[in-house]
Amino acid sequence: MTFLNLYNYEIAIFLAMVGFYVVVSRGNLVKKVAGLSMFQTSVFILYISMGVVTGGTVPIIVEAGAIYSNPLPHVLILTAIVVGVATTAVALSLIIRIKEAYGTVEEDEIHEQDESF
Amino acid sequence: MGNVFANDLPALQVVVPLLSAPLCLVLARWPRLVWALCTAVTWAALAIAVSLLKSVLADGPISYAMGGWAAPWGIEYRIDVVNAYVALIVTGIASVVLPYAYTSAALYIRDDRIPLFYALMMLCFTGLLGMTVTGDAFNVFVFLEISSLSMYGLISLGQDRRALTAAFQYLVMGTIGGTFVLIGIGFLYVVTGTLNMADLAARLPEVTQLRTLHTAFAFLVVGIGLKLAMFPLHLWLPNAYAYAPSPATVFIAATATKVAVYILLRFVFTVIGPEIAYQDLPFGEIAMVLAVLGLLTGSFVAIFQRNIKRMLAYSSVAQIGYILLGISLATVMGLEASLLHLFNHALMKGALFMAMGCFFYRIRSSRIEDLAGIGRRMPWTFAAFVIGGLSLIGVPLTVGFVSKWYLVLASLQEGYWALAVLILVGSLLAVIYVWRVVEAAWFATPSARAAEAREAPLAMLIPMWILVLANLYFGINTDLTVGVAELAAGTLMRGLP
Numbered sequence: 001m002t003f004l005n006l007y008n009y010e011i012a013i014f015l016a017m018v019g020f021y022v023v024v025s026r027g028n029l030v031k032k033v034a035g036l037s038m039f040q041t042s043v044f045i046l047y048i049s050m051g052v053v054t055g056g057t058v059p060i061i062v063e064a065g066a067i068y069s070n071p072l073p074h075v076l077i078l079t080a081i082v083v084g085v086a087t088t089a090v091a092l093s094l095i096i097r098i099k100e101a102y103g104t105v106e107e108d109e110i111h112e113q114d115e116s117f
Numbered sequence: 118m119g120n121v122f123a124n125d126l127p128a129l130q131v132v133v134p135l136l137s138a139p140l141c142l143v144l145a146r147w148p149r150l151v152w153a154l155c156t157a158v159t160w161a162a163l164a165i166a167v168s169l170l171k172s173v174l175a176d177g178p179i180s181y182a183m184g185g186w187a188a189p190w191g192i193e194y195r196i197d198v199v200n201a202y203v204a205l206i207v208t209g210i211a212s213v214v215l216p217y218a219y220t221s222a223a224l225y226i227r228d229d230r231i232p233l234f235y236a237l238m239m240l241c242f243t244g245l246l247g248m249t250v251t252g253d254a255f256n257v258f259v260f261l262e263i264s265s266l267s268m269y270g271l272i273s274l275g276q277d278r279r280a281l282t283a284a285f286q287y288l289v290m291g292t293i294g295g296t297f298v299l300i301g302i303g304f305l306y307v308v309t310g311t312l313n314m315a316d317l318a319a320r321l322p323e324v325t326q327l328r329t330l331h332t333a334f335a336f337l338v339v340g341i342g343l344k345l346a347m348f349p350l351h352l353w354l355p356n357a358y359a360y361a362p363s364p365a366t367v368f369i370a371a372t373a374t375k376v377a378v379y380i381l382l383r384f385v386f387t388v389i390g391p392e393i394a395y396q397d398l399p400f401g402e403i404a405m406v407l408a409v410l411g412l413l414t415g416s417f418v419a420i421f422q423r424n425i426k427r428m429l430a431y432s433s434v435a436q437i438g439y440i441l442l443g444i445s446l447a448t449v450m451g452l453e454a455s456l457l458h459l460f461n462h463a464l465m466k467g468a469l470f471m472a473m474g475c476f477f478y479r480i481r482s483s484r485i486e487d488l489a490g491i492g493r494r495m496p497w498t499f500a501a502f503v504i505g506g507l508s509l510i511g512v513p514l515t516v517g518f519v520s521k522w523y524l525v526l527a528s529l530q531e532g533y534w535a536l537a538v539l540i541l542v543g544s545l546l547a548v549i550y551v552w553r554v555v556e557a558a559w560f561a562t563p564s565a566r567a568a569e570a571r572e573a574p575l576a577m578l579i580p581m582w583i584l585v586l587a588n589l590y591f592g593i594n595t596d597l598t599v600g601v602a603e604l605a606a607g608t609l610m611r612g613l614p
Contacts (some may be wrong), residue, residue, distance in 0.1 A: 036293070073306070075257055
């Protein structure tokens with residue numbers, strides 16, 4: 001049953017690999033950014049899963065002695081989410097500029113126009 | 118400085134540049150004022166770094182509890198000889214790049230957007246300094262992303278449209294690197310329950326889940342390796358350096374990879390410990406092979422570049438190979454050579470990219486055919502390029518010689534004769550690619566663009582010559598660099614200070 005008990009870790013690994021594969025295999029820059037975003041999100045799930053304490057409640061002030069989940073990974077991931085949003089925003093704005101300069105967002109068409117990729 | 122802030126210097130090192138970034142936007146209507154402010158901030162940061170280094174050398178490591186929260190829970194800024202030295206490199210380079218940027222940036226950026234450019238520079242500066250002074254593993258990731266995001270912006274400002282694709286490519290690889298670092302730090306947190314570096318170092322030896330620890334190490338090395346352009350992960354670097362605006366290239370080339378090397382050293386030696394990295398895992402062997410491949414291919418590919426900025430970028434890949442080579446030896450001598458080369462490479466690449474920026478300012482091209490005959494039209498810039506090039510090759514009386522000398526000694530000390538020979542082969546390749554430029558710029562008949570060129574403006578020449586003279590000064594008087602690098606290497610090898 002350990003396989004099912006660790007399902008959130010498996011989901012995180014699956015999402016990371018899907019995201020990574022999209023970044024590597026897709027030539028469309030927007031799809032690359034989507035894959036990158038997915039890859040980052042999988043790490044958020046990994047962190048949140050770490051903080052879980054078996055039988056614990058949400059980490060708010062309740063009666064003394066209650067078991068609660070570790071809130072620190074949640075806080076860390078709030079920061080990482082901000083980083084992820086900022087990265088996506090910068091990436092999309094770069095894509096807009098690339099579209100203006102090249103008239104396309106396909107990697108191979110950009111490559112044909114000059115040898116930069 | 119006064120005594121009021123004396124205890125808060127570690128925090129001010131990061132906070133002062135951070136606050137100057139939004140100020141750039143507030144004062145956006147007065148671009149000159151913004152520039153003056155940023156220059157003053159980098160000088161203040163340099164003064165802080167110097168005084169931190171002095172007090173670390175005198176009294177030992179400084180621990181600063183951010184916001185008054187005690188160390189393992191709150192964020193600690195911990196300064197020892199190693200990061201005080203790296204902070205000195207970063208602030209030193211920034212304080213010559215900012216004066217240089219005044220004339221140089223105007224070429225790339227519309228007048229009303231100049232303040233935005235400085236805001237990005239300051240954010241990048243903040244991120245790099247933050248990574249350097251922090252003693253908290255997660256804080257490293259946050260500052261890494263601050264510096265990376267602003268770097269993507271800076272690179273995309275280049276005139277050529279390839280700057281955009283270079284920035285995008287760097288963004289994709291840099292984000293993957295950053296996320297790998299995040300995963301690595303997460304695994305360290307899982308096995309220890311702490312994020313403070315000193316606390317991590319104290320708790321990791323008791324850890325029994327070695328597989329998790331090894332996985333964490335692998336993720337960290339690959340993630341940081343992407344950032345420092347370790348050989349097969351360097352693909353983002355040549356285009357990013359080649360197409361970014363000159364002042365941004367100088368700043369990024371001279372500081373960003375250096376800070377990434379520092380983070381690698383910190384994780385390998387202080388946090389995880391050399392026993393795990395070099396004995397349980399084959400980090401030394403892998404780093405040595407990649408370093409040698411990097412220094413040979415980097416130098417070799419550089420020979421065939423037509424764009425000289427791109428050539429210097431490939432040479433940076435090679436120089437990072439030298440730095441990694443010293444690290445891979447895992448001896449005090451090897452680390453000392455690496456730390457020396459960190460400082461010296463910043464000086465020589467800073468000077469060389471500044472010279473390229475001056476050429477570009479006059480002829481609007483970095484291609485070798487356009488540079489033909491430029492040496493006679495712009496003698497001061499050309500002389501600076503030659504001295505930087507000699508330093509890159511490692512000719513005696515320049516800084517390049519000092520670090521290569523120590524690297525050769527470190528290799529021989531471990532009995533690696535072949536490595537010493539390879540280091541010399543790398544230098545010979547550097548002779549070829551530097552000579553190509555000298556030959557074209559001095560002996561060839563002037564190109565149409567070069568014939569019209571005049572000497573670069575004084576505002577660019579002075580900062581460049583400060584770096585060139587530093588190349589010579591630290592090549593002759595090695596007391597400061599060798600002394601500090603030796604102490605820093607000793608600190609790293611002992612684990613925690």
